[in-house]
Amino acid sequence: MSTENPFGIDFGGSGIKGAPVDLETGEFAGERERIETPQPATPDAVLGVLVELLGRFEDSTAPVGLTIPGVVRHGVVSSAANIDPAWIGTDADALLTDATGRVVHVVNDADAAGLAEVRYGAAxxxxxxxxxxxxxxxxxxxxxxxxxxxxxxxxxxxxxxxxxxxxxxxxxxxxxxxxxxxxxxxxxxxxxxxxxxxxxxxxxxxxxxxxxxxxxxxxxxxxxxxxxxxQLRNTAGIVGAALAAVEHGR
Known part of the structure; x- marks a missing residue:
């Protein structure tokens, strides 16, 4: 069974959290799951967590959004102040899409939270x-x-x-x-x-x-x-990532 709800993932320093998101309401469409952030949080290590996280939910072809605490240009990570430097220069969109079999779009974490607050929250x-x-x-x-x-x-x-x-x-x-x-x-x-x-x-x-x-x-x-x-606080990253993934494909 598949769902059309996009999936949002918030990549943080201590945990990687994800859930499907109902874009009509800006609320989770399923229980949030969390996995400890691997150390070091290299692209390959985080990729393994994403595959495990998505595997905890029903199969879907809906897009996936992932927040990245760094500058992102056209899916390529350009800075890594608070994540492993191996991310710099990585085409994260292509890498994660190929590995998961889902269309994955990465977005700066603050941009994701901002988008969520404008669409569903305080703004x-x-x-x-x-x-x-x-x-x-x-x-x-x-x-x-x-x-x-x-x-x-x-x-x-x-x-x-x-x-x-x-x-x-x-x-x-x-x-x-x-x-x-x-x-x-x-x-x-x-x-x-x-x-x-x-x-x-x-x-x-x-x-x-x-x-x-x-x-x-x-x-x-x-x-x-x-x-x-x-207003959205801890849900903003996941919600904004899912929203950005859908809007990126338009």
């Missing part, structure tokens, strides 16, 4: 430019204009006041330097003011684990652009 119904940022170990970013992702924006690496932005404004910097919410909000204000001067977005959406405590810091930011917490 649903907002036209124009929406910038989704994830505040975690680094700062991930997704720029979505009228529902279309402008890929690989990497706004966490803007140089601000002589520093790589995420080195001072990511949640990891708050934890490492034991900053108060007020101190961190000051750094975030500087970051978001820089981004709004450059791009004049309609809306900022803030994701990452710390977004669960958004009431502690978002009201302290002094910027012009509306800024709100993400």
């Amino acid at each position: 649903q119904g907002v036209s124009g430019l929406v910038i989704v940022t994830t505040l975690g170990t680094g700062i991930g970013s997704a720029m979505v204009f009228d529902g279309i992702v402008v890929p690989n924006s990497e706004l966490g690496h803007l140089e601000i006041e002589g520093h790589d932005a995420e080195s001072r404004a990511a949640n990891s910097a708050r934890e490492r330097e034991e900053l108060s919410w007020e101190e961190w909000a000051g750094r975030l204000t500087t970051y978001y003011r820089t981004v709004e001067r450059l791009f004049s977005p309609e809306l900022f959406v803030v994701g990452g684990g710390v977004s669960k405590r958004s009431e502690e810091f978002l009201p302290l930011l002094d910027i012009r652009t509306p800024i709100i917490p993400a």
